[in-house]
Amino acid sequence: MKPSKILAWTAIAVGVIYFFVPLIGTFEFSMRMRRGEYSFDAYQSVFADMQFRSTFGFSMLMALFTIILGMLLIVPTAYWVRLRLPQMRPVVEFITLMPLVIPAIVIVFGYLRLYNSSSWIPFTGSTQGTNILLVFSYITLSLPYMYRSVDTAMRTIDVRTLTEAAEILGAKWPTILFRCIFPNVMSGVLSGAFITFAIVMGEFTMAALLNRPAFGPYLQLIGANRAYEPAALAVIAFAITWLSMGLLQIVSRFGKLAPSRP
Amino acid sequence: MSTASTSFIDRRTVVDWLGIAPFMIFALMFLIIPTLYLVSGAFFTPDGQFTFKNIADLFTPTIMSAYWISIKVSVASSLGGALIGFFLAWAIVLGGVPSWIRSGLLTFSGVASNFAGVPLAFSFLATLGRTGLVTVLLRDWFGFNLYSTGFNILSFFGLTITYMFFQIPLMVLILTPALDGMKKEWREASEILGASTWQYWRMVALPILWPSLMGTTLLLFANAFGAIATAYALTGSSLNIVPILLYAQIRGDVLHNANLGYALALGMIVITGISNILYILLRMRAERWQK
Numbered sequence: 181m182k183p184s185k186i187l188a189w190t191a192i193a194v195g196v197i198y199f200f201v202p203l204i205g206t207f208e209f210s211m212r213m214r215r216g217e218y219s220f221d222a223y224q225s226v227f228a229d230m231q232f233r234s235t236f237g238f239s240m241l242m243a244l245f246t247i248i249l250g251m252l253l254i255v256p257t258a259y260w261v262r263l264r265l266p267q268m269r270p271v272v273e274f275i276t277l278m279p280l281v282i283p284a285i286v287i288v289f290g291y292l293r294l295y296n297s298s299s300w301i302p303f304t305g306s307t308q309g310t311n312i313l314l315v316f317s318y319i320t321l322s323l324p325y326m327y328r329s330v331d332t333a334m335r336t337i338d339v340r341t342l343t344e345a346a347e348i349l350g351a352k353w354p355t356i357l358f359r360c361i362f363p364n365v366m367s368g369v370l371s372g373a374f375i376t377f378a379i380v381m382g383e384f385t386m387a388a389l390l391n392r393p394a395f396g397p398y399l400q401l402i403g404a405n406r407a408y409e410p411a412a413l414a415v416i417a418f419a420i421t422w423l424s425m426g427l428l429q430i431v432s433r434f435g436k437l438a439p440s441r442p
Numbered sequence: 443m444s445t446a447s448t449s450f451i452d453r454r455t456v457v458d459w460l461g462i463a464p465f466m467i468f469a470l471m472f473l474i475i476p477t478l479y480l481v482s483g484a485f486f487t488p489d490g491q492f493t494f495k496n497i498a499d500l501f502t503p504t505i506m507s508a509y510w511i512s513i514k515v516s517v518a519s520s521l522g523g524a525l526i527g528f529f530l531a532w533a534i535v536l537g538g539v540p541s542w543i544r545s546g547l548l549t550f551s552g553v554a555s556n557f558a559g560v561p562l563a564f565s566f567l568a569t570l571g572r573t574g575l576v577t578v579l580l581r582d583w584f585g586f587n588l589y590s591t592g593f594n595i596l597s598f599f600g601l602t603i604t605y606m607f608f609q610i611p612l613m614v615l616i617l618t619p620a621l622d623g624m625k626k627e628w629r630e631a632s633e634i635l636g637a638s639t640w641q642y643w644r645m646v647a648l649p650i651l652w653p654s655l656m657g658t659t660l661l662l663f664a665n666a667f668g669a670i671a672t673a674y675a676l677t678g679s680s681l682n683i684v685p686i687l688l689y690a691q692i693r694g695d696v697l698h699n700a701n702l703g704y705a706l707a708l709g710m711i712v713i714t715g716i717s718n719i720l721y722i723l724l725r726m727r728a729e730r731w732q733k
Binding site for chain 1: 458459461462464465468469471472473474475476477479480483526529530532533534536537538539543547549550552553554556557558559560561562563564565566567568569570573574575576606607610639664667668669670671674675678685688689692693703707710711714715718
């Protein structure tokens with residue numbers, strides 16, 4: 181065997197051990213709740229917890245709103261920049277990458293100072309307002325991923341020709357946008373949606389500091405107070421991430437198979 | 443005639459700009475103004491006087507030690523992640539392993555780089571905590587007590603090894619395309635000219651790759667520096683890193699000075715900002731060879 185091949189397999193082995201041991205460890209730990217034998221008691225305890233259901237549902241709802249509102253904001257913007265304002269592309273791209281540079285905790289700190297109950301726009305003055313602010317904060321966090329996936333999908337279609345064709349056939353702007361552009365960038369919209377879903381479901385900082393009963397703060401609370409349930413929750417969270425990323429892979433592979441116009 | 447056409451152009455320009463107005467307003471309201479508010483707040487006293495005192499106060503022992511621990515954890519986890527990630531990416535691109543390992547590792551990396559936050563902390567507690575699987579197996583099978591060596595998952599080393607779980611996959615994901623871009627001809631040309639493998643890597647491959655390597659390491663650094671959920675769930679507030687200090691400050695003004703809190707946030711933005719700017723510069727350099 182060539183030395184380079186030995187080195188390659190060593191690297192793979194190290195990676196496999198590093199990544200799989202914690203996953204196996206978590207799974208094993210989550211089954212230890214009953215003394216002396218393995219059982220799924222920790223999972224039963226988690227699923228029976230009312231707070232689990234309510235926080236999980238809350239985060240799902242927030243993720244849904246984030247995806248819908250985020251896409252309604254991102255797709256028209258990406259489309260418009262490609263069609264009419266190509267000179268603004270670097271600026272828009274730079275803005276969408278800023279949430280990767282500014283830590284989430286700093287952004288939410290700004291919100292708390294700027295939108296408190298005694299400010300001009302008192303988002304945090306009411307429960308409904310805080311929920312809206314939370315959705316906006318999630319849109320901000322997922323900007324880099326949503327914009328990137330939509331813009332990549334838009335690269336494969338000829339936006340200008342599609343728009344002109346639709347205009348010649350007498351379509352109005354809403355028709356062009358929702359019946360022409362959206363369906364054509366669906367693979368990008370969906371991959372952005374899945375990654376956003378994975379981010380929102382586990383997000384801790386924003387929800388904790390805005391005091392909303394989301395899944396992330398619930399996980400933290402259980403971690404501080406229980407022994408075996410956290411491991412079960414980690415397995416569940418990993419399954420959610422795996423599911424979203426798996427769907428993303430399927431969607432992006434599907435998107436590549438779609439005929440791309442020259 | 444000419445006035446009509448100018449006004450037409452003007453109207454069109456206005457419509458053009460109106461098209462991205464929603465996005466710009468959103469970005470201003472929920473990204474740019476909140477950040478600028480904190481940044482400017484760092485230069486004022488609570489009663490509105492301009493001052494550099496908040497910045498100067500960052501250099502007190504408590505805050506400096508928080509920054510120092512944060513930097514140490516971020517450097518260690520980004521270097522460790524970059525090193526292991528590099529070898530993994532190299533193995534799947536140039537190491538001659540079967541292609542199912544390549545696609546498997548890339549898919550897994552996509553998942554693992556997004557598996558962060560609170561659940562990640564739970565995983566490592568269940569594995570390397572006092573009653574975790576590895577700790578127990580080492581004790582029962584080899585009679586080796588991990589915790590008697592001074593190891594603790596709730597420490598600098600524990601946090602570093604936990605962060606690497608999302609650092610390594612990120613390195614693999616970013617570096618694989620860069621390694622794919624290495625042309626076969628470069629290798630062949632250097633072999634024909636009589637270079638050894640070592641010489642090829644030292645004189646051809648690494649000089650081309652180093653902007654990618656450095657740039658990605660900086661990205662990993664910024665990634666670890668801003669992370670809070672994992673550290674908070676893992677160590678509570680026992681490990682004094684900057685994001686946790688800022689979290690405590692937002693929750694309960696532990697520094698007893700709101701504007702010092704803004705300075706703390708500014709410090710974080712400066713550090714992640716510098717590493718990201720360097721990343722972008724290095725990336726531009728790297729792309730010269732990857733056309």
